[in-house]
Amino acid sequence: MRPFYLLLKISLNISFRLFYKRFLVLNSHKEFFGSTIYVSNHPNSFMDPIMIGSMNRPIVHFMTRSDVFVWWLKPTLWAAHMLPIYRQQDGTDTKGKNSDVFKKVNQSLKMGRNILIFGEGFTDDTPIRGLKPVKKGPVRMGFGALESINWSKKIYISGIGISYTDRNTIGSEFVLNNGPKICLNDYKEAYQENPNRVINEVTKRVEKDMQNCIVYVANPKRYSLLENIMQITRKGYNHPNHDDSIPLLKRFEYSRELALWINANVTDESTEILALQKDLDAYFNLEKRMKVQDRFVVAKKHPELINTLNNWLYLILMWPFAIVGFIHGFIPYIIAKKVTEKIMRRKVFWGSVKMMLGKLIGSIYNIPIIIFLTKWYLPHWSLGVLYYFMVPVLWRLSYEYAHQFMEIRLKSKMKNVDLSKFEEKRADLEKRIQELIPVA
Template sequence: MGSFMLYALVKLISIAGIRTFFNRISSQNLDQIPKEGAVIFVCNHPNTMMDPLIVGSTCGRNLYFFAKSTIFNNFFTRWILNRLRVIPVYRKQDDPTQTNKNIDTFYKGYEILESGESFLIFPEGTSTGDRTLGKIKTGAARIGFGAIENNNWKLNISLVPVGLSYSNAVKFRSDVIVRYGKPIDLKSYQKEYEANKVNAVQQLTEQIETALSKLTTNVNDLAFEKIVNALELIYKKELMVDLGLDIENKTDDFSATKGLVHAVEWYCKNRPEEVEEFEVMLDRYQNRLDLLKLKDEFLDPASGSTTMAQRIRVISYIILGFPVYVYGLINNAIPYKFPRWYAKNFVHDKSVIAPTKLITGMGIFIIFYSIQIFLFAFFSGNTPLTIFYIFTLVPSGNFVLSYIHQVRNYRQHLRFLSIFYRKRIIMYELIEERQTLIQYLNNAKKAYMKIEKINPI
């Protein structure tokens, strides 16, 4: 009972933490997940600790988690992790002499499945923090088949692939898409497994890899990542409108990004000289944007011009909201800035930046808020006023983020106008460069869709 209560408490705190850290978590195909019975969730692993928190908070099941043994490095963490249903996996790259302990790990997996419960495993075996899908290991398939074999193929086990796609894996208030794939019934492999166990394991592992590839916006080569990121920034909205997709719909957004990834990979393979030409144009355009400290969105004709009414609303918001901004800044600046400062100066692995920010942020906010509330209560001596003060802390912090976003956007707008009137020739050249890029991409899109026989919506 104590372990379950600890698990439930940590799960609630984790859900609150990730829903604060991320702007939007979009879960798709939740109806694919079996509501009961043994389930193995297999997921790509771009963001270390964030990944299990996100899957655990969206899948609707109480999970066990398979994790590398190196995090069980002392008595305290072992005690905590055991009660949070985390099971150690002994990887060869960590310590080759410890891999024999995986026998116990496999048996624990069998027990979980035999009791009709679920676990999450990351078949890549490591988290790199980039946009590629690593080599899929056979552990999930071997545990699943082992459990069924031990029960004479009478045990029903579903394997559900999960794809995680981050708009920015390390940035506070970024977006995440969680896509659940169609469950794989392990019993469907009975003939193959009984004929040749090794081949059956390999076939299932390949099916997992194919499913994860379809459920994510990963690239096959890191060399493509820069181009895909640029296309998402410059071209994706125009592409979605052209194809009749809804810009606000996350499923359509995923489809557009997936299409961009496929197109980039096709061009890199079949027309590398055109990719090189585009990269030269793209670098020149982005370098000029950086030099002028401008964002691409301000050169996009689709964004439209700012009306006088819009300017009045923004200016009024900035002026009237300033006192609330100052109040929120005083109460939230230190705990908000500290996690970013700490991660920037002490964390060098991209895949652990986000969880470091989350953990340090939760810790520093709890400590800082506690001190503030104590001091306010002590000096005010007014309980109702203190309660009111407590309820203003988080909303005022959120207002600060919104206020800063509005100020930065308006400042960027003013900078754009200033440069446009002072350096009109340069701005016209930049707009022309953007139009050339867009036209180049439109021509490439038409050629690609014609060759691949893709019909627009």
């Protein structure tokens, strides 16, 4: 493991704990090294590889789009365990260039290292609760490595599933779920007899494992049905509308079970459920147009959702830390936000780029501040170093402070809004869900 990779693994692990409110890593493989090709879904662009690299136990080498390997970044990318993969749109001789890369992959797997590749190939602009067809490349790569070493070492392949409640929002949640390892050596005789058939078979097996690791809806037409049912029941894997007292694992499992029921039972002939889906879409679209958050509609049943006591307590108790965090973090946050939203046209990149850019700018911006404080106010330089590493925590407190202030304003405003029509419609939808969907 290269030192820069280790530094990123430790520091990004801390960053994720500040960015996300809750997270789970399920079924993590215990070995740091294991000659395994990890194949992941790709719901969140840059966030996915750095999350797997920092939160999962195994140490990986990343297969990365070749167009990011500009000359001045190559040393950093090499230090971060990244290998280029060339696509047809990347210019001439992609086959020859990939051949050289695959030789490095074969050598890495032979030496016990792990490879991470994203089987879907790209990230959708609109979040989905599904999985696009997994490409054959990772499996082909594994068997190619075995052939290159004459099947002398065991090489494995394993699916990974990443699920976000909201991929770009600070304070959201995620689950990183690891599938079982598949030993490719077990297919030796079948592969030597018919390589294409075995590659297809193993790819389908990996794809099925990946589906089992996420909240998976097979038909894209049913994405909104799942999402809206989760919002109405408040038991599912939705960020703005969920019951925070339910553990994340239970919400994740509930959502997977609900998705499986939809896959098995909802067809184009399911008239009552399709009518329900249409009405759910209309209800939440109306809320969006009227700028009404669904938590205020259910506030009569759950008055804690509009209670401001906890918000006020946070403001009263945390203001000194929030001011300090504001001084250290506001300017880096604003610069990272403005630059990212200007240069990144696709919003799917915003969360990861803002986090990484804010981390970089904040690290540089705060060095002279810490040096000044250490020289004039702190008794020893070690306290300055400790303070420097506390800055991200203080910034997160200041961010939350601003959020609590806005929450008080919003709750006060919504107390005077008549939501009776929404309440009636929501009650009807909830009743229909309970009648039609037994697992809801």
